[in-house]
Amino acid sequence: MATIESVDLFYLRMPDVQDIGDGSQDALLVRVRDGRHEGWGECEASPLTSMASFVAPMSHSACKPLSSVVIGSPIDDPDDIRAIAQKVKASCLDLPQADHMWAGIDMALWDLLGRRLSEPVYRLLGYQRAYPKEPYASNLFGDTPEATRRTAVRLRTEGFQSVKFGWGPFGRRTLAEDKAQLEAAREGLTGDLRLMVDAGTVWNDDVEAAELRLPSLESVDAFWLEEPFHGAEIGAYAALAGRTKVSLAGGEGSSNAAQARQLIDFGRIGTVQIDAGRCGISSAHAVAQHADRAGVKFVNHTFTSSLSLAASVSAYAGLEAHTLCEFPVSPKPVARDLTTVRIILGRDGLVRVPEGPGLGIEVDQAHIDKYLVDVELKFARRTIFRSDRWVLRNG
């Protein structure tokens, strides 16, 4: 019987993190070891806060640090990962950040198991084969319609069939400016390509504000409208879905399977988008199965590294009918160069998850060295957590 002997966390960061909607500017890497094998995972966002959730002293029986649940647990087969997940849920009920921290650990555990059993993760999940996915290019809206149009032209030239624009000025200025942005995107893509639009929760829960943009979205034949509202605003999603033929997409913020199921079961979305860096591979897989049964399309949400992309796509790799895949077009170097094995588009323009064992990705130690930031947490004058080059090399 193997057990989890260590979990090490590493905070990587661009020297100049900018105030833009680009989630590839830092990374929280997770390394798990069972004594003979290791696995790697990556958590979304706010590495320092997630690190704290890993070691923060217990508050009560439903608020324990993740480390106390994970380290020492048996890790022999996929059911062990699911058992740890259940224990984490009960032990960290009152610790919201634990979901994000667990996501990276879950990812690393699947990677470790796959390496030990010489199987790709998608096979451990029960899929016989991995179907190639059609990438859609994910971009920020330009500052001006003209900048958006130029990006659209470039991506069409690069061969993408589906392109998404989001965030930036969209929904924050006038109705006319949003309309001009949408028309510029459509013009650049021509009538042949799919155009997705990501509102980035800009209307929070305001159904009327979203409704004002529907005529423009319909006139440019938007394939989906993504995250008009905060992911917990189920009632607003359901109301807007009743007022338009534009399909709604959402769910990237889901920290667990239950939050995603709400959007599917009650929010009337047409596409559920799941980020394995926020909820882990186990939950992403559970949501994919649920979506498939419910007639809702599943697609990954990924804006960072090949490690995160491999994990997110593994969750639905074997579901042939769910064909689309978010492909991060221009991640920052900290995310882009993290791995020596990278997922690139095939000659046919499709995305394939690696067939190597585990997630099939190798992280680049020299790269980690380059972007690593030292972290130390002290409680009652004792160091309860440390992450630095020494831990990377000797931990």
Added chain:
Amino acid sequence: MATIESVDLFYLRMPDVQDIGDGSQDALLVRVRDGRHEGWGECEASPLTSMASFVAPMSHSACKPLSSVVIGSPIDDPDDIRAIAQKVKASCLDLPQADHMWAGIDMALWDLLGRRLSEPVYRLLGYQRAYPKEPYASNLFGDTPEATRRTAVRLRTEGFQSVKFGWGPFGRRTLAEDKAQLEAAREGLTGDLRLMVDAGTVWNDDVEAAELRLPSLESVDAFWLEEPFHGAEIGAYAALAGRTKVSLAGGEGSSNAAQARQLIDFGRIGTVQIDAGRCGISSAHAVAQHADRAGVKFVNHTFTSSLSLAASVSAYAGLEAHTLCEFPVSPKPVARDLTTVRIILGRDGLVRVPEGPGLGIEVDQAHIDKYLVDVELKFARRTIFRSDRWVLRNG
């Protein structure tokens, strides 16, 4: 125009935090100052993780540290608090722990405004008067049915009309043992008192497991069954509600108003329970208004100090039809002795929110000194956060 000049955080803790469902074993206190006045608030659970969310370096435009949003913001009237809350939501979209941290800041801001304007918080919320509430005594199930029965007898003798038992062994052992616990509770309370039962999310999302306990719950005339499932499992709540006359209660885990509205609008609960230490007074108040319109009962969730109790009750103080109030019967000394003004039961057995300005509570500096734990967070070898006696006295 006044602005928020400082926000200081203090971690208080019992020397021996135990692995039991008692949330009063530590506290994260928040002190806000505008240069002339100060206000105090208290966050639920995992102080170290919440502190990290206050200062963690920005990951991207929707994942900023709370400090960057809060400090320097204008604070002249209640709308300013709501404006900061909206900004926090957008800036901390990808930072789950921010909700808990914001809860204590929101509470402290209401306290500060009330002190400056010499008004109790409930009046700032628009209520003309505060109605006294009927306390229910909140307890853990005993290890044995006999222990539960003895507690029930004692609370009846103390004059409570409503008593809740929860957590501990309930739902974790056999059906027969749960039945024995429920019958012991009912026997101790006699037929005259209300008996509430708190399952503490023990069945996660398993409707069938919960259903097995319905006959026992119905035969002891349970006033409500609380948290049979994790708060995000809206579908499970709705399904169970359709199978019993026992009213369901839930929502204490809500970190924001949207999560609570889901349970009301889609989960078919009869009572929504809101902890201002997890979502703040502003959100608690918004949920109370929504519940009142929807015909669902609102009740506070509080297991800690008088500060937290005053904040939680202020949110629905002026809603006469919402009469019940969770009253922490035996909080640990760290929570019990935190304040020099304490909320105790009146001679008529009712709970009244203080009429003093703000939350009407005074924290005890000597007590903070006694239980304070030093915390230091270091990022890239620089101290980015510190909390200790020096900060308490000079910060």
